[in-house]
Amino acid sequence: MIRQCFFRCLLDSHAPIKLPHNVEIFVGRSKITKIKDQSCSRHQISLKADCEQCEVELKPLGINPSGLDGFALKRHGQYKVSHGNRVEILLNNHIHIVEFDPPPDDYEPPKQIKRKLEDNNQETSPRKRCKIESELESDIKETMASVWEAIDGGEVYIYTAKGLKSSNKIAAFDMDGTLIKTKSGKVHPVDINDWQIAFPQVSKKLTEKLNDGYKIIIFSNQSPIGNGRVKIEDFKKKIEGIVEKLNVPIQVYLATGKGFYRKPATGMWKLLAEKKNDNIPIDIGSSFYCGDAAGRMANWAPGRKKDHSMADILLAENLGITFYTPEQFFLGHSIANVPMNKPEFIPKELKPEPFNEALISTEKELLVLVGFPGSGKSTLVKQIEKKSGNRYVAVCRDVLGTWQKCAAEATKLLKQGKSVIVDSTNPDTESRARWTSLAKDMNVACRCAIMTTSKAHAQHNNKFREIMKINHVPISDIVFHTYKNKFVEPTVREGFKEVIKVKFSPTFDDKEAETVYNMYLLEK
Incomplete structure (x- = not known):
């Protein structure tokens, strides 16, 4: 031969x-x-x-x-x-x-998927025939017309294309940088027409997955819609054009806000699983997610920039499903040797910490807290107040507005015989010197309690409060950066009797809150 x-x-x-x-x-x-x-x-x-x-x-x-x-x-x-x-x-x-x-003698072709139903010529029992007919009826159930929906006042928009069928297998994709890229070559599209299919293989691969019984999904963060830079009516036309170009029925989820629907949080998937899959349970083991926000470092391929975030790979981690980069899925590339960033803070690794009884003194004092916004200072304040029988009372700059008002309130409380907790960030020696000086003037001891919560951990806490709609004003990244740049480690040489390091210990009102907290919530 x-x-x-x-x-x-x-x-x-x-x-x-x-x-x-x-x-x-x-x-x-x-x-x-x-x-x-x-x-x-x-x-x-x-x-x-x-x-x-x-x-x-x-x-x-x-x-x-x-x-x-x-x-x-x-x-x-x-x-x-x-x-x-x-x-x-x-x-x-x-x-x-x-x-x-012919192929090499030792070559093994990919295994073919067996037909789910028997050949039409094969006899089946009435019971089996009824089961098959029921499955066929389920397969026939599909969206008869394309439809748009707005969820939670436009926090999410969902587009369901005509002909879409629900399935227990989900093939989910990011959109920008995964299924499409800009025509202009710019990172962000200049208008709603600035797009083209990212890889020649996209439509073919989606069709293959559709034929294998998968439901095709797009999950996309689109904050420009939420902040008004892009009109939703214009963006709807873009989505409809993309789906038409790909020529497969797709269900598209657009997260426009910053809450639980935004990746890497799992809100869009939760909507799909609980309300948008015709009550068909999703098989996590057979489903996957593909996106370009994978945390790849600069030059992960020759001349390629680093990924803008880790939102896609962390969404897959949160869901426990298989993850692919676009190059893996559409081009067959390997990422075995691709340098990848890892999250700075891993929520699941956080363990509860016992309350440090040394934080409560038998003598009247001024206790100065130090830590990032969102580092757990306010929670610690409540614990100290409760465990001390309200012998300690907090003065908080977020409530009173200025450090001068806090100092005036602290003076009044100390004169009443109370110990005072200074609930503020106090990152540098200058901000802390105000309190050591006041303690000296009032002839009371002054100690410092520093939260060991890292910047990434504090940002996670801030995001958690935002998602759970806890009564806190969201904090911008600029505030976190400013604190980190100003921070000077406190020491007893500043006039403190003692400096105590305090680890963050999470507490939750219910299991749902704990589940959300243990997810990756930050995109970088």
Whole structure:
């Protein structure tokens, strides 16, 4: 038997190129490949097939890099390519498959999915026939017309395309940078028409998943709609155009606010699972999520910028489902050697801490708290007040407005025989000196309690309060950055009798609050 070798375009945009045994063939920009891209050389790669060993020797020759199964190749290097390997004539573009006919003896083709229903000619029992007919009726249930819905006053918009069927298997995707990219080449679209399909394989891959019984979903954070920079009516036209272009029925979720619906929080998925899947339970093990916000570091591929966030990969972590980058899913790349950032704060690793009884003194004192906004100072205040039988009373700058008013109130309380807790951030020696000076004037002891809560942890707490709609004003990232830049570690040399370090200990009103807290809530 004479074995042949072919170099086949993944998109079938041209006839397979035959690679004769032991003959060097040059492939690149040409009429044969229909590649017109000037960054691709006419002799971009050379291929020499060994039809006896079922191997192809590949040499990259072009100025711009070629790729093999997602990895950039060194110019003038020599690589061995096997049956089924993907060769990118230009890295990430013009993907071709090496195929031997017949395939190698040890080659195992992908397993075929068995038909769920018996062949029509096979006899079935009445009970089994009823079950099959019931399943067929369920399969027929689909959206008869495209529809838009607004949830929670426009916190989420949902578009359900005509022909969409619910399923226990979910194929979920981010939108920007995953299914589409800008035509302009800018990071953010200049208008609602500034988009194009991100990869040539997108529509084909979505169709494959649809045919495998998956329900196709898009989860997208779209704060410009929430803050009024983009009109929802204009954006609806963009979504409808994208779905029409992809030519598969899709359900699209747009989170416009900053609360529980915004990724990486799981609000959009919760809506899907509980209200938008026709009461069909979702099989987490068979479902997946694909997005470009994966925390990849700069130059994760040649010349590529770092990912703008980790929102997509952390959403998948929160849900416990398989995650893919767009390059993995659509191009077959590996991320085994891709450098990835990790979250600074991992909520599930936080353990409850016992109350430090040393925080309560037997003598009258001024206790100065130090810590990021959201570090747990207010919770600590309540604990001290309760455990001391209200011998301690707090003065809070967030309530009184200025440190001068806090100082006046503290003076009055100390004169009444109370111990006073100063509930403020107090990041530097200057802000703390006000209180050591007041304690000295009032002839009382002054101690310091510093919250060890990190910046990322405090930001997580702030986000949690925002999501749970706890009565706190949301804090901007600028405030956290300012505190970190001004912070000076407090010491007894400032005039404190003692400096106590306090670990944050979470408390929850119910199980739902605890579940939300243990999720990744920050995007970076």
